Amino acid sequence: xxxxxxxxxxxxxxxxxxxxxxxMAFNGKGHLSADEVYQKAxxxxxxxxxxxxxxxxxxxxxxxxxxxxxxxFDKSLYELKEGIHHHFLCRKCKKILDVEMxxxxxxxxxxxxxxxxxxxxxxxxxxxxxxxxDAK
Amino acid sequence: xxxxxxxxxxxxxxxxxxxxxxxMAFNGKGHLSADEVYQKAxxxxxxxxxxxxxxxxxxxxxxxxxxxxxxxFDKSLYELKEGIHHHFLCRKCKKILDVEMxxxxxxxxxxxxxxxxxxxxxxxxxxxxxxxxDAK
DNA sequence: GACTCACTCAGGAATGATTATTATATAGAA
DNA sequence: TTCTATATAATAATCATTCCTGAGTGAGTC
Numbered sequence: 153x154x155x156x157x158x159x160x161x162x163x164x165x166x167x168x169x170x171x172x173x174x175x176m177a178f179n180g181k182g183h184l185s186a187d188e189v190y191q192k193a194x195x196x197x198x199x200x201x202x203x204x205x206x207x208x209x210x211x212x213x214x215x216x217x218x219x220x221x222x223x224x225f226d227k228s229l230y231e232l233k234e235g236i237h238h239h240f241l242c243r244k245c246k247k248i249l250d251v252e253m254x255x256x257x258x259x260x261x262x263x264x265x266x267x268x269x270x271x272x273x274x275x276x277x278x279x280x281x282x283x284x285x286d287a288k
Numbered sequence: 289x290x291x292x293x294x295x296x297x298x299x300x301x302x303x304x305x306x307x308x309x310x311x312m313a314f315n316g317k318g319h320l321s322a323d324e325v326y327q328k329a330x331x332x333x334x335x336x337x338x339x340x341x342x343x344x345x346x347x348x349x350x351x352x353x354x355x356x357x358x359x360x361f362d363k364s365l366y367e368l369k370e371g372i373h374h375h376f377l378c379r380k381c382k383k384i385l386d387v388e389m390x391x392x393x394x395x396x397x398x399x400x401x402x403x404x405x406x407x408x409x410x411x412x413x414x415x416x417x418x419x420x421x422d423a424k
Numbered sequence: 425g426a427c428t429c430a431c432t433c434a435g436g437a438a439t440g441a442t443t444a445t446t447a448t449a450t451a452g453a454a
Numbered sequence: 455t456t457c458t459a460t461a462t463a464a465t466a467a468t469c470a471t472t473c474c475t476g477a478g479t480g481a482g483t484c
Contacts, residue, residue, distance in 0.1 A: 166431075168433085171432095186470075199433090199434070201433070201434045201435065201436095202434095202470095203433085203434075203435080203472080203473085204432085204434070206470095206471065206472075207432085207433085207472095220361065222358045222361055226470085227469090227470060227471090228361065228470085240400065240403055240405075242403070251400050253400065264389065264412065265388070265417070266417035266420075267376055267385065267387070267415065267416045267420075268414045268415050268420065269376075269412050269413070269414040270413055270415070271412070271414070272410065272413070273411045273413075274408065274410050275408070275409045276400060276405050276407070276408050277405070277406055277407040277409075278404045278405040278406040279403065280402075281401070281403050284402075284403075284404065302451055302452075302461075303451075304450080304460095304462085306461080306462070321441095322442080323441085336462085337462070337463045337465095338442095339443080339444090339465085340461080340462055342442065342443075343443095343461080343462085362441085362471090363440085363441060364441085364442090
């Protein structure tokens with residue numbers, strides 16, 4: 153009974169090799185596309201299908217284990233939900249970076265114009281530090 | 289030489305009936321999908337094709353006339369860029385509402401962790417005022 | 425052990441938004 | 455008006471994502 157199994161059990165999610173492999177695909181790396189998750193999960197469970205990966209990602213999303221990021225308009229990225237942060241897309245090198253923006257964090261769990269806010273995502277677009285350096 | 293033509297000319301965008309019809313599709317309404325723009329534009333230019341609509345939307349986006357919104361993860365929405373505001377998606381009725389959030393507006397045109405910010409989009413998720421009322 | 429019942433999965437087909445292609449038409453400048 | 459780069463219509467292609475189906479699995483019951 154490892155740590156990942158524990159996390160799933162706490163959310164009443166049945167533990168299966170496929171689910172463990174998807175969870176573990178995120179080890180260390182954030183911002184994975186469904187296909188990247190699929191490629192990594194296959195190393196543990198070679199027979200896993202892409203459809204299964206999508207369904208597990210959906211399950212994890214509903215259960216607040218991961219969040220979906222749609223910053224670059226062509227495909228979804230996923231990351232483990234740990235620590236509040238937002239995302240920056242460099243228009244030049246297309247890298248996606250996490251950015252801390254404490255002022256944004258208070259926006260969660262408050263009300264705006266009478267609407268209750270359960271979640272907030274902030275997307276920043278611009279030129280990253282490295283690309284600015286290169287331009288000089 | 290109407291007002292819309294003027295706006296396009298200022299951006300060095302050739303004025304065509306198709307472009308005018310796409311621009312005018314936004315009259316008053318925000319948050320249109322590409323297909324909704326297409327349906328509205330057809331009323332002025334019946335022969336316009338969906339491909340053309342997409343290409344004009346892309347052109348307008350690059351020229352800062354409209355912005356693309358991807359808050360509900362299945363298709364893009366577009367709106368004229370007028371006034372800074374952010375978006376709220378009600379998880380119950382799926383309506384998208386504009387929200388003013390002045391604290392977010394300062395985030396544009398500043399630097400975060402050394403990255404220059406040219407644009408910022410804030411997406412809020414929760415239950416809207418009306419749906420909260422209904423639940424009572 | 426046999427039998428449910430609900431859930432999970434693999435494989436493959438279907439969907440649907442978006443993009444690419446190409447030949448024709450046209451806006452705007454000379 | 456003529457010319458040329460650009461815009462457009464029509465259509466095909468792409469590709470992420472969802473749907474479907476039939477087979478597996480595991481827990482609980484008898």
